[in-house]
Amino acid sequence: xxxxxxxxxxxxxxxxxxxxxxxxxxxSHETGTAYIILNLKKGDQVDVKSSGSFTIHKCSxxxxxxxxxxxxxxPECSxxxxxxxxSMKQKSPxxxxxxxxxxxxxxxxxMLTQPQTPGxxxxxxxxxxxxxTRNGYNPTTGVFTAPVAGVYQFSYxxxxxxxxxxxxxxxxxxxxxxxxxxxxxSHETGTANIILNLKKGDQVAVKSLGxxxxxxxxxxxxxxxxGYLIA
Numbered sequence: 001x002x003x004x005x006x007x008x009x010x011x012x013x014x015x016x017x018x019x020x021x022x023x024x025x026x027x028s029h030e031t032g033t034a035y036i037i038l039n040l041k042k043g044d045q046v047d048v049k050s051s052g053s054f055t056i057h058k059c060s061x062x063x064x065x066x067x068x069x070x071x072x073x074x075p076e077c078s079x080x081x082x083x084x085x086x087s088m089k090q091k092s093p094x095x096x097x098x099x100x101x102x103x104x105x106x107x108x109x110x111m112l113t114q115p116q117t118p119g120x121x122x123x124x125x126x127x128x129x130x131x132x133t134r135n136g137y138n139p140t141t142g143v144f145t146a147p148v149a150g151v152y153q154f155s156y157x158x159x160x161x162x163x164x165x166x167x168x169x170x171x172x173x174x175x176x177x178x179x180x181x182x183x184x185x186s187h188e189t190g191t192a193n194i195i196l197n198l199k200k201g202d203q204v205a206v207k208s209l210g211x212x213x214x215x216x217x218x219x220x221x222x223x224x225x226x227g228y229l230i231a
Contacts, residue, residue, distance in 0.1 A: 109131045114127075160214075166214065171203075189222060
């Protein structure tokens with residue numbers, strides 16, 4: 001969260017290499033959300049850093065809930081605590097883990113390295129691929145094609161041009177599923193998440209709803225698209 005009336009730029013690095021950037025314009029207190037999929041080796045390091053001398057406003061609700069859940073096993077917080085414990089434990093092969101491996105589960109993350117104006121209903125081509133397990137995402141077309149049937153989660157973030165509004169949507173087999181609208185008082189970012197039940201061969205993409213320009217900077221990837229199989 002930004003300080004009231006102050007803008008804020010933060011980014012997520014992997015091994016000190018910038019992967020994703022969030023920009024808040026600072027007209028008031030603002031919050032930004034980012035999602036990223038990374039394929040890590042043992043010992044790789046990931047954190048969140050400030051891209052300048054900015055102040056991050058404290059927002060401790062989630063931290064307080066996590067701390068309460070881990071310290072107390074009261075009925076009010078036992079569910080969250082149990083979920084945390086389950087998520088921290090690893091199932092060994094002899095216990096019959098049914099999870100897909102990182103080499104077989106479809107997952108992709110791709111970023112925009114230069115501004116695009118794809119035209120009305122044109123696909124935004126997020127051209128810098130970070131991860132593309134099972135090769136479902138095509139950076140040339142900007143389209144993800146499901147290699148296997150299942151339930152997928154998709155996320156995208158887009159940034160508008162300075163002073164220009166922007167409308168984009170997520171398309172499933174050319175049917176609009178979800179729309180993001182940015183009013184364009186300055187550079188603005190919008191993030192959306194959606195869960196879809198896909199058949200093998202179904203196609204998902206992010207499209208422009210009008211002749212708008214999607215902004216980004218080569219070394220500061222403000223706009224990106226990701227998805228992965230969850231069930």
